[in-house]
Structures are given as structure tokens and as C-alpha cells.
Amino acid sequence: MPKKKHNKLRADFRKKHQGRVRDSDLTRRFQAGDQDSLADAVQSERLTGKGDLTRKRTVIGADSNPDQAAGLNVKLDTDSDLIRGRVVSVHGLKVRVIGDDGRRYECAVRQLLKSLSTDQRHVVVAGDRVTLRAESPQDGMIESVLPRRGVLSRSSRGKQHVIVANVDYVLIIASVARPSLKPALIDRFLLTAAQCEIQPIIVFNKCDLIDPIRIQPIVGVYASMGYRTLMVSAETEWNIDPLRALLTGKQAVLAGQSGVGKSSLLNRIQPGLGLAVGEVSDDNDKGRHTTTASRLIPTDGGGAVFDTPGIRQFQLWNIEANEVGGLMPDFRPYVSSCRYPDCLHLTETDCAVKDAVADARIDARRYDAYCHLLEEDLLPQ
Ligand SMILES: Nc1nc2c(ncn2[C@@H]2O[C@H](COP(=O)(O)OP(=O)(O)OP(=O)(O)O)[C@@H](O)[C@H]2O)c(=O)[nH]1
Numbered sequence: 001m002p003k004k005k006h007n008k009l010r011a012d013f014r015k016k017h018q019g020r021v022r023d024s025d026l027t028r029r030f031q032a033g034d035q036d037s038l039a040d041a042v043q044s045e046r047l048t049g050k051g052d053l054t055r056k057r058t059v060i061g062a063d064s065n066p067d068q069a070a071g072l073n074v075k076l077d078t079d080s081d082l083i084r085g086r087v088v089s090v091h092g093l094k095v096r097v098i099g100d101d102g103r104r105y106e107c108a109v110r111q112l113l114k115s116l117s118t119d120q121r122h123v124v125v126a127g128d129r130v131t132l133r134a135e136s137p138q139d140g141m142i143e144s145v146l147p148r149r150g151v152l153s154r155s156s157r158g159k160q161h162v163i164v165a166n167v168d169y170v171l172i173i174a175s176v177a178r179p180s181l182k183p184a185l186i187d188r189f190l191l192t193a194a195q196c197e198i199q200p201i202i203v204f205n206k207c208d209l210i211d212p213i214r215i216q217p218i219v220g221v222y223a224s225m226g227y228r229t230l231m232v233s234a235e236t237e238w239n240i241d242p243l244r245a246l247l248t249g250k251q252a253v254l255a256g257q258s259g260v261g262k263s264s265l266l267n268r269i270q271p272g273l274g275l276a277v278g279e280v281s282d283d284n285d286k287g288r289h290t291t292t293a294s295r296l297i298p299t300d301g302g303g304a305v306f307d308t309p310g311i312r313q314f315q316l317w318n319i320e321a322n323e324v325g326g327l328m329p330d331f332r333p334y335v336s337s338c339r340y341p342d343c344l345h346l347t348e349t350d351c352a353v354k355d356a357v358a359d360a361r362i363d364a365r366r367y368d369a370y371c372h373l374l375e376e377d378l379l380p381q
């Protein structure tokens with residue numbers, strides 16, 4: 001296990017009926033987000049004589065954001081038989097983990113870990129790197145959650161709900177035909193990725209069905225904003241190698257409407273998967289979401305792609321109308337020059353965004369989609 005940068009404190013081993021008060025007191029302070037008292041505790045704990053250290057538990061608390069339960073760890077210093085793994089899914093109390101040993105484990109979570117978390121339901125989430133103690137070839141106990149980065153989360157009623165942890169990329173899959181290209185949907189996915197501060201990659205699939213030059217102008221708009229874009233075909237395997245290279249060693253989540261070819265692409269990226277592929281029905285040009293369960297597809301170099309129904313169609317979560325412009329890289333340079341600080345760039349006068357649309361510094365199609373989004377979804381009707 002690598003040396004930790006974050007807060008580390010040593011707490012006395014608790015004999016069966018001892019130490020309860022001290023332990024829960026610490027937990028309460030931790031839950032209250034009281035970083036100072038946690039820091040104090042760390043400070044004073046460090047003063048304990050070194051000779052005691054072998055008989056201590058190591059308790060590693062969240063370093064900066066306790067709400068994300070970054071790096072919760074309760075383990076015995078002497079442990080060497082812990083297995084590292086990646087959480088595939090969490091169903092109630094059961095956590096599915098693929099161990100680095102290649103085995104699949106059904107795990108429970110150590111009670112003390114739960115008590116350190118501010119939100120017990122999200123002590124462990126899909127994508128977490130954990131250490132577990134195997135209790136049988138299929139069962140285990142999760143002993144620690146390694147520090148998280150790139151958390152995909154949504155907030156509801158003021159609480160943050162982490163959905164997947166350790167996400168490097170949101171793979172936005174669009175199809176250029178059957179179903180037809182829907183740039184407004186790409187724009188929405190991009191906003192959600194920006195809200196979660198996760199880098200998006202826009203993948204234009206089914207390029208075998210059209211002359212790729214036809215969609216170049218749209219691809220160019222996204223590329224000029226700094227987004228990574230890729231035109232591919234799962235059918236002919238065109239540009240699959242660069243996509244596979246991008247994903248090597250990374251964790252990604254999939255987004256995209258039904259029928260755009262998510263399963264087909266995964267089958268190409270990781271041959272041998274044999275994922276079911278659905279037909280796009282002729283009458284409505286829509287797929288049927290052949291895939292309904294959450295899944296994790298391990299990829300080369302220790303990476304993984306998460307395909308989760310809730311994310312596939314991921315929506316804008318708790319976004320205010322006046323935040324949208326600031327999340328769009330093409331609007332962002334102008335928003336601070338609008339006359340009104342809370343400008344929505346719709347009907348206001350002296351709006352720098354509208355000026356930029358008027359002289360084509362902002363793509364008109366992007367602006368239209370922005371207006372639709374605000375008027376249809378974010379503003380009172
Ligand atoms: N021509 C062409 N067809 C493709 C391509 N990729 C996928 N398809 C077809 O599109 C249909 C839908 O593909 P899926 O891979 O099931 O799409 P999906 O996005 O996983 O769909 P859901 O599971 O419903 O979300 C299938 O008939 C595929 O054969 C492609 O690059 N070119």
C-alpha cells in the first residue's frame with residue numbers, strides 16, 4: 001500500500017467493551033465535518049509514544065472532503081493478506097468486487113468504516129478501489145476504501161450522492177445515423193460532465209453509414225471548444241484502436257441514448273466480451289435499451305468502463321439556469337462581460353453572449369440548443 005498523504009491517526013485498539021465513548025465522539029466530530037478537531041486529534045495522537053504503534057489501528061480520514069468519504073481506512077497495521085479490488089456494484093448491503101486476483105467477491109463493509117462516513121449509504125460506491133479480506137473464495141469483508149478522484153455524483157435535497165468513483169472520462173456515444181445525430185443531447189451530456197468536473201470524450205459512431213465529411217462541421221465545433229472527439233465505426237472497426245488506447249488504464253462511464261452502439265463499441269474495444277447487441281427498429285429509429293443491468297467491463301491496463309442505466313441517459317442534476325453558460329466553454333469567455341451579472345443570455349440587453357452569437361464567435365446551433373434547454377427544462381413555464 002502506498003504511503004498516505006492525508007490525515008492519519010492512530011486510535012487505541014478497543015477491547016470488547018472499552019473505548020466506546022472515545023470512538024463515537026471522534027466519529028461525531030468527523031461527521032460534523034469538524035476538520036479542526038479532527039486535525040487536533042491527529043496532532044495529539046501523534047504525540048503518543050512510538051513504542052505503542054504496533055498495537056494501534058490506523059484510521060485514515062477524508063483528507064479534504066468528508067462528504068466524498070475520500071480514503072476511509074480502518075485496518076490492522078499487521079495485515080498482509082488483504083486483497084485489492086474494484087467495486088462493480090452496490091446492492092443494499094452487498095458489494096460486488098472484482099479482486100486484483102481476478103476473483104469476484106460478494107462483500108460486506110466493516111462496521112467501523114461505516115461509522116467514519118458522513119453518509120452511510122455511500123461508504124462504498126461503484127468504481128471504488130478497496131481492500132478486502134477474503135472469507136471464502138467468493139465472500140469478503142471490505143476493510144478500506146482508497147482515496148477517490150473524479151467522482152460522478154448528483155445532489156438532491158442538498159445532499160451529494162456519489163454514483164461512481166474514480167472516473168477519468170465520460171464517454172459520450174453519439175451515432176451519426178440510425179438513430180440520427182442529436183447535437184442537443186451531446187450538449188446536455190457535456191453540461192453534466194462539466195458539472196461533475198469529469199473530462200468528456202465525444203465518440204461519433206456509425207461513421208460507416210455516412211460520408212464522414214458531412215459531420216465534420218459539427219465535430220469541428222466541439223473540437224474547437226477543446227473537447228476530445230473521435231469518429232469511429234463499431235461495424236468496420238474504423239478508429240477503434242485510438243479509442244482503445246485512450247481507455248487503457250482509465251476508468252470511464254458510458255453515456256448515450258439507446259441504439260447508438262454502446263455495446264457494439266465495447267465488444268470491439270474488448271474482444272471476447274460477447275455483449276448482446278440490439279436492433280434499431282425501423283419504425284421509430286430508436287433502440288430499445290437492450291442493456292438494463294449495471295455492468296463493469298474491465299479494459300486493458302487495469303482500466304474499466306462502467307455502463308449503468310442511470311448514467312447512460314444522465315440528466316442535468318440540480319442545475320440553475322444561470323449556471324449553464326458558465327459550464328459551456330464557448331460561452332464562458334463572454335458571460336462576465338454581460339451587463340447584468342445574472343444574465344441568462346435570452347432577452348436581456350447588452351448581452352455579450354448574444355453579441356458573440358451575432359458575429360459567429362459562438363456557434364448559432366449551440367446557442368439555439370442552449371435556449372431550448374433553458375426554456376423547456378430550467379425556467380418556469
Ligand atoms: N452500421 C453500423 N451499425 C452499428 C454500429 N454500431 C452499432 N450498430 C448497430 O446499432 C444497433 C444498436 O447497437 P447496440 O450496440 O445494441 O446499441 P446500444 O447503444 O448498446 O443500445 P442499448 O443497449 O439499447 O442502450 C445494432 O443493430 C448494431 O449492430 C456501427 O458502427 N455501424
Ligand SMILES: [Zn+2]
Nearest residue numbers: 338343345351
Ligand atoms: Zn448575457
